[in-house]
Amino acid sequence: MAKKFSNKEALRFSWEVTKANLGFFISLFAGVLVIYLGFGVLQNFADRHSLLSLVVSLADWFLQVMVSIGLLTIPLKFVDGQKADYGHLFSGYHHILRYFSASLLYMLIVLGGLVLLVVPGIIWAIRFQFFGYLIVDKNLGPIEALKRSWAITKGSVGELFTFSLLLALINLAGMLALMVGLFITVPISLLATAFVYRKLLGVSSQPATATV
Numbered sequence: 001m002a003k004k005f006s007n008k009e010a011l012r013f014s015w016e017v018t019k020a021n022l023g024f025f026i027s028l029f030a031g032v033l034v035i036y037l038g039f040g041v042l043q044n045f046a047d048r049h050s051l052l053s054l055v056v057s058l059a060d061w062f063l064q065v066m067v068s069i070g071l072l073t074i075p076l077k078f079v080d081g082q083k084a085d086y087g088h089l090f091s092g093y094h095h096i097l098r099y100f101s102a103s104l105l106y107m108l109i110v111l112g113g114l115v116l117l118v119v120p121g122i123i124w125a126i127r128f129q130f131f132g133y134l135i136v137d138k139n140l141g142p143i144e145a146l147k148r149s150w151a152i153t154k155g156s157v158g159e160l161f162t163f164s165l166l167l168a169l170i171n172l173a174g175m176l177a178l179m180v181g182l183f184i185t186v187p188i189s190l191l192a193t194a195f196v197y198r199k200l201l202g203v204s205s206q207p208a209t210a211t212v
Contacts, residue, residue, distance in 0.1 A: 005199035014191035075194035102142035
């Protein structure tokens with residue numbers, strides 16, 4: 001069976017886009033980091049008051065899920081040759097319940113597979129991993145997104161496993177570079193994954209020319 005995507009092509013595309021939009025990605029992730037740190041400080045203060053602590057915890061959960069969705073939306077914009085901006089980080093609020101429900105199902109599926117001698121868990125993690133993109137991109141429900149992810153990854157488990165290991169090594173290198181390297185390797189990973197998702201869907205990606 002012919003390979004649906006190339007690791008080299010995915011990384012070349014993601015590097016070119018990251019390089020062309022480095023200032024955007026650095027400021028984007030710096031902003032996310034500041035927000036998370038701010039919520040951490042607020043949570044420490046709120047722990048003295050049970051009601052306030054609950055409100056802050058819910059707000060923190062809402063923010064984290066919304067940012068997770070935004071970090072799927074932004075790479076897809078670039079892969080499709082469109083312009084991305086900071087607002088896209090918080091534009092997916094209408095997907096929150098479906099994304100959260102699918103995330104819980106995904107976690108349970110993977111945990112169940114890991115209990116079954118580990119290997120099924122790894123395979124299921126690979127096969128179902130694109131559910132979030134399908135919710136954001138195709139507006140699918142949790143079950144439909146998981147099913148579609150299973151369908152588009154058929155015959156590509158080995159290639160996706162290798163791809164995941166490659167991204168893990170790239171981000172490890174980013175961590176070893178005094179953590180600062182993650183401001184480059186994380187965007188590369190997100191863009192490369194979105195690129196692979198598009199290839200699995202059979203949609204040709206646009207040239208890496210879109211900048212903010």
